[in-house]
Amino acid sequence: xxxxxxxxxxxxxxxxxxxxxxxxxxxxxxxxxxxxxxxxxxxxxxxxxxxxxxxxxxxxxxxxxxxxxxxxxxxxxxxxxxxxxxxxxxxxxxxxxxxxxxxxxxxxxxxxxxxxxxxxxxxxxxxxxxxxxxxxxxxxxxxxxxxxxxxxxxxxxxxxxxxxxxxxxxxxxxxx
Numbered sequence: 001x002x003x004x005x006x007x008x009x010x011x012x013x014x015x016x017x018x019x020x021x022x023x024x025x026x027x028x029x030x031x032x033x034x035x036x037x038x039x040x041x042x043x044x045x046x047x048x049x050x051x052x053x054x055x056x057x058x059x060x061x062x063x064x065x066x067x068x069x070x071x072x073x074x075x076x077x078x079x080x081x082x083x084x085x086x087x088x089x090x091x092x093x094x095x096x097x098x099x100x101x102x103x104x105x106x107x108x109x110x111x112x113x114x115x116x117x118x119x120x121x122x123x124x125x126x127x128x129x130x131x132x133x134x135x136x137x138x139x140x141x142x143x144x145x146x147x148x149x150x151x152x153x154x155x156x157x158x159x160x161x162x163x164x165x166x167x168x169x170x171x172x173x174x175x176x
């Protein structure tokens with residue numbers, strides 16, 4: 001498990017994990033308590049389908065909430081709300097609220113958003129986790145399964161880690 005404390009998962013990383021086809025396994029490998037803020041859970045989140053002619057597929061988070069793999073959270077204090085408002089001037093709402101809650105509560109943040117990662121370093125010591133780090137931490141994956149998960153993330157979520165992101169070289173070495 002990557003984190004012993006709760007981790008908020010922002011929209012971009014949640015989409016990537018869903019695209020992998022193994023989001024439950026990856027979330028369980030991230031933390032015993034994976035959370036999404038109410039802004040993220042209300043967003044319309046879509047994935048590309050495997051067939052190019054079909055419209056994007058809407059992601060349904062309800063099964064992850066029902067299985068208690070994901071937990072909902074919201075800003076509970078004036079400090080969280082004030083930091084959210086300040087961060088929302090530079091980030092999308094989901095990233096801003098996720099970072100605000102993580103920072104104030106001392107939780108981790110799973111994000112691939114480079115600006116959110118930079119701001120996390122500025123607001124305090126928020127443990128950060130990337131999609132590549134989450135995949136890398138699952139030791140039980142065969143090379144073939146790992147390559148397929150990366151292929152799905154790249155195609156369905158349109159995500160490839162930026163060269164400045166943690167484990168981007170590892171990711172590229174495991175691409176199909």
